[in-house]
Amino acid sequence: MSMKRTKKASGSARGGASDGSLGFNPPSTEVPTWDTAVGALESETFTTYAPAQTYKRDTLLDHAKFGRGKVLAVDGGRIEVLFSDGVKKLAHGVS
Secondary structure (H helix, E strand, O other): OOOOOOOOOOOOOOOOHHHOOOOOOOOOOOOOOHHHHHHOOOHHHOEEOOOOOOOOOOOEEEEOOOEEEEEEEEEOOEEEEEEOOEEEEEEOOOO
16 A cells, blocks of 8 residues: 655745745845845954854844855844855854
8 A cells, every 4th residue: 555645845935945034024125135235345344253242134244154244134043144145044142
C-alpha cells in the first residue's frame, strides 16, 4: 500500500529567504537598492556591528562578514539589514 504525500509549498508566505521576511516592523516604503541606500556613503558614518548593541531603523552598520549595510526593520532581538548581497537577519541586544 502506498501513501500519497502532499507537496510542500515553495517559499513562505512572508517572502523568500534571500529577500528577508520584512514580516515585522516593515519599512514604510519599498526596500531600497543597496547602491542607493548605502553604496555612496562615507565609511565614517558606519557603526561596527556587535550583537550586544541595540540598533534602530536606518542605522548604518559595518559587518565583519557581510560588509556595509543599513537596518531596514527592528523587532525585539532581531534586525533585518540590507547588504550588497541581500537582506540578512541579525541578532541585536544580546547579553
